[in-house]
Amino acid sequence: MPQQQGNPIVGKVKFSIGSGSWKSVVITPYVNDQLAFGDKMISLEIVGTSNATLAGLESREGVNGAYILFSYPLIPTTGVSISPTEFELTVGSERVLEAVVTPADAYNPAIVWSSSDPAVAVVDPLTGKVKAVGVGITTITVTTEEGGHSAASLLTVKPLLPPAAPVIVSPAGIVLTKSGQVVVSLKAESHAIVKVRNGAEVVATLVGAGDNPVSVTLPTLADGVYSLTATATDAAGNESEPAVIPTIKVDTNAPAAPTVVSPSAVVLTKSASIVVMLKAEQGTAVLVRNGAEVVATLVGAGDNAVSVTLPTLADGVYSLTATATDAAGNESEPVVIPTIKVDTNAPAAPTIMAPTNPIHTKDRTLVLRFLAEEGSTIKVFWNQNEIGRGIGAGNIETIIEAVELAKGKYELTVVAIDAAGNESVKTISPEIHINGNDEPDMVKSKDKDKKTK
Numbered sequence: 001m002p003q004q005q006g007n008p009i010v011g012k013v014k015f016s017i018g019s020g021s022w023k024s025v026v027i028t029p030y031v032n033d034q035l036a037f038g039d040k041m042i043s044l045e046i047v048g049t050s051n052a053t054l055a056g057l058e059s060r061e062g063v064n065g066a067y068i069l070f071s072y073p074l075i076p077t078t079g080v081s082i083s084p085t086e087f088e089l090t091v092g093s094e095r096v097l098e099a100v101v102t103p104a105d106a107y108n109p110a111i112v113w114s115s116s117d118p119a120v121a122v123v124d125p126l127t128g129k130v131k132a133v134g135v136g137i138t139t140i141t142v143t144t145e146e147g148g149h150s151a152a153s154l155l156t157v158k159p160l161l162p163p164a165a166p167v168i169v170s171p172a173g174i175v176l177t178k179s180g181q182v183v184v185s186l187k188a189e190s191h192a193i194v195k196v197r198n199g200a201e202v203v204a205t206l207v208g209a210g211d212n213p214v215s216v217t218l219p220t221l222a223d224g225v226y227s228l229t230a231t232a233t234d235a236a237g238n239e240s241e242p243a244v245i246p247t248i249k250v251d252t253n254a255p256a257a258p259t260v261v262s263p264s265a266v267v268l269t270k271s272a273s274i275v276v277m278l279k280a281e282q283g284t285a286v287l288v289r290n291g292a293e294v295v296a297t298l299v300g301a302g303d304n305a306v307s308v309t310l311p312t313l314a315d316g317v318y319s320l321t322a323t324a325t326d327a328a329g330n331e332s333e334p335v336v337i338p339t340i341k342v343d344t345n346a347p348a349a350p351t352i353m354a355p356t357n358p359i360h361t362k363d364r365t366l367v368l369r370f371l372a373e374e375g376s377t378i379k380v381f382w383n384q385n386e387i388g389r390g391i392g393a394g395n396i397e398t399i400i401e402a403v404e405l406a407k408g409k410y411e412l413t414v415v416a417i418d419a420a421g422n423e424s425v426k427t428i429s430p431e432i433h434i435n436g437n438d439e440p441d442m443v444k445s446k447d448k449d450k451k452t453k
Contacts, residue, residue, distance in 0.1 A: 077106040077144045082151035089121070089132035090160040092236050097128040097153060099142040108146035115140055120157050132157040162238035163189040166230045168245055169213045175248045178328040180222065182248055184230070185215035192232035196245070199227075208232055221250045251328035255281040257335040258322045261305045267340045270420040272314070274340055276322070277307040284324035288337070300324055313342045343420035347373035349427045350416045353397050358431040366432065368400045368412075376416040376424075392416055407434045 083098045101109040113123045115130075117138035123130045130140055135157055143150040166188040175182065188194045188208030196204040196216065204216045218228075226249070229242035258280040267274065280286045280300030288296040288308065298308045310320075318341070321334035353369035372378050372392030380388040380400055390400040412429035 075103060075105050075107050077108060077147040077149060078102050079149045080111060080142055080144050080151050082140075082142050082153050084153060085151075086154045088156045088158060089130070090158050091132050091135060092160055094129060094131045097123075097130060097140060097142070099128060099151065101144060106146070108144075110145040112143050112145065113140065114143070121155050130155065135159050160236055160238060163192050163208075163232045163234045163240045165240045165243040166194055166208070166232050168230065168243055170215075171246045171248070174246050176327045177248070177250060178252050178330045180220040180250050180252070182218045182221060182250075183215055184218060184228070184245060185213045186230055186243070187211060187213050188230075188232040189234065192234050192240075194230055194232050196228055196230045197242075203228070221248070223250050223252055225249045249328070251326065251330065254330040255284050255300075255324045255326045255332045257332045258286055258300070258324050260322065260335055260337050262307075263338045263340065266338050268420050269340070269342060270344050270422045272312040272342055272344065274310045274313060274342075275307055276310060276320070276337060277305050278322060278335075279303060279305050280322075280324040281326065284326050284332075286322055286324050288320055288322045289334075290318055290320055295320070313340070315342050315344055317341045341420070343418065343422065346422040347376045347392075347416045347418045347424045349425040350378055350392070350414045352414060352427055352429055355430050355432065358433070360433040360435055362435060364404045364406070364434055365401060366405065368414075368429070369397045370400065370414065371395065372398060372416040373418060373424075376418045379415050379417065381413040381415075382410055387412075405432075405434050409433050 079102045081100045081102070083100075087095065089095060097113070099111055099113075101111060113125050113128045115121050115123045115138050117136060118133075120134050120136035120138040121130050121132050121140065123140050128140075128142065132155070138155050138157070140153045140155055141150050142152075166186045169185040169187060170183070184196060184204070186194065187210070190208055190210040192208035194206050194208055194214070195202050196206075196218065204218050206214050206216045208214065225247060227247055228245040230245060231242050232240040258278045261277040261279060262275070276288060276296065278286065279302070282300055282302040284300040286298045286300055286306070287294050288298075288310065296308045296310050298306050300306065317339060319339055320337040322337060323334045324332040350370045350372040353371060355368075368380060368388070370378055370390070370392070371394075374392055374394035376392040378390045378392055378398055378400065379386055382405075387403045387405075388400045390398040392398055410429075410432040412432065414427040414429060416424040
């Protein structure tokens with residue numbers, strides 16, 4: 001077998017000895033190679049692109065023609081190129097450069113890499129892998145072993161800047177909430193590790209996605225005020241300036257129930273316009289409800305009472321409530337407003353039971369008998385002056401003793417007023433003459449409970 005020296009090139013000698021099978025050996029370009037075959041007959045051919053030539057036979061060790069000699073042309077290196085010829089790196093980053101030796105079949109294509117300033121960048125002398133180590137400019141050179149041909153690439157190493165601070169998408173303003181569950185949404189450099197902190201404590205971590213917002217639900221927060229920040233850290237460990245998240249205030253405590261100032265007792269009214277006055281915690285939203293329906297809203301003023309006129313209420317009985325809701329959304333227990341009964345229906349006009357006809361009498365103190373709606377107030381007027389009153393008893397006559405009247409002619413007006421203040425149609429009495437006649441046409445009655453037959 002030939003003795004190999006250096007790097008083999010593409011080329012082989014194919015041979016057979018005696019009647020044996022064809023074999024091949026790799027030939028090298030550095031020295032004349034030789035193939036020993038002893039005193040056997042051989043056949044051979046040169047294959048490949050080695051450009052080897054058969055030099056002749058040589059007798060050694062007493063054997064005639066024991067060796068075949070080969071000779072090869074040595075192809076020198078003529079140059080080398082580098083790619084890229086100029087590039088940039090940031091501190092800590094790496095890149096592998098490429099070099100091409102010419103000609104491609106040069107007998108010694110070995111190369112060596114070097115850096116003009118190892119404080120800026122270092123390069124692996126065999127592989128061409130460059131690593132930036134400091135800010136500055138350096139030249140990376142590749143040199144061939146044979147011929148000393150070289151090529152250079154200019155490297156600029158820039159400082160590795162931290163990523164930009166995250167951009168807070170939400171919350172966009174101060175948050176006041178009754179929920180301890182708060183969602184933060186933000187934008188940060190792609191692949192940057194974003195850390196949300198409460199002071200020095202990291203409360204949430206997420207990964208930036210460039211212009212696409214990413215969000216995270218913070219762990220449940222207890223009641224209190226939170227000033228959170230967010231930073232982005234790149235793959236090299238550089239951390240951005242902190243972005244301030246708007247203040248978050250968690251409040252899970254409900255305010256006290258409102259205090260009703262008025263009405264202070266059950267209301268029976270003919271007015272469909274009702275005013276409610278109450279006190280509630282400063283700044284709370286007070287909702288007045290009729291069942292589930294909100295009929296009025298006002299704002300609490302602490303110890304100062306606030307009032308609201310309810311919308312027009314139809315006839316009926318209303319059991320209203322009021323609650324106070326703070327800015328965080330916590331709602332108080334309801335307070336019951338005294339029952340409100342709206343009655344806009346006037347009672348029936350009183351029926352005069354006596355006198356039923358015009359009378360002449362010398363008795364200046366009249367006794368009048370009426371039927372009127374139970375519980376209504378009966379008022380007797382003469383010339384717009386009230387001269388007597390009583391309480392209606394339904395089908396039981398009501399007896400009213402009028403004030404003493406002077407001599408003259410009287411036509412009395414009688415009305416019934418219910419508990420809500422509704423006034424009936426007026427009833428006009430027969431004419432009453434107070435004069436000097438001996439016998440009055442109407443006699444006083446002391447039977448105040450006489451029933452109508």
